[in-house]
Amino acid sequence: MVGLPDAISATQELATELSPAPVTFNRVSSAKALKRRLDWGKPDLTIIDVRDRRSFNQERITGAILVSLDALVHQVKNTLETSRDIYIYGTDDGDIINAASQLDAAGFHRVAILEGGLQEWKLAQGPTEGRAA
Secondary structure, X not given: OOOHHHHHHHHHHHHHHHOOOOOOOOOEEOXXXXXXXXXXXXXXXXXXXXXXXXXXXXXXXXXXXXXXXXXXXXXXXXXOOOOOEEEXXXXXXXXXXXXHHHHHHOOOOOEEEEOOHHHHHHHXXXXXXXXXX
8 A cells, every 4th residue: 555655746746747847037038938837827927029010910929918119118117017027029139139128127127038039939839819820
């Protein structure tokens, strides 16, 4: 007969195998790492798309919000806690770095750049929405 400590240990091992571990936060994130975090089930994060409205409407990461660079700090400061994990993607590396720098300067220190943007997200089989999705 299996003792209670052995049964608990076996149950914990099985739960670890079935449920991926949460991903640690990094300032640069791969699409696969972000997808693993969302698949884990407790994301507590915001995904910001800094592309133009037309591109956003065409296709975007499911749940992403569109924020223009001009209104970024104002809009984010009025809606999110500074401790919030934020992932930013777009089409232009300069815009993405600019957005991350703006938020960092405004006190948001958990801002990550999503490497490869929407294309890498789709390659990682992440869900998208919009007209093309």
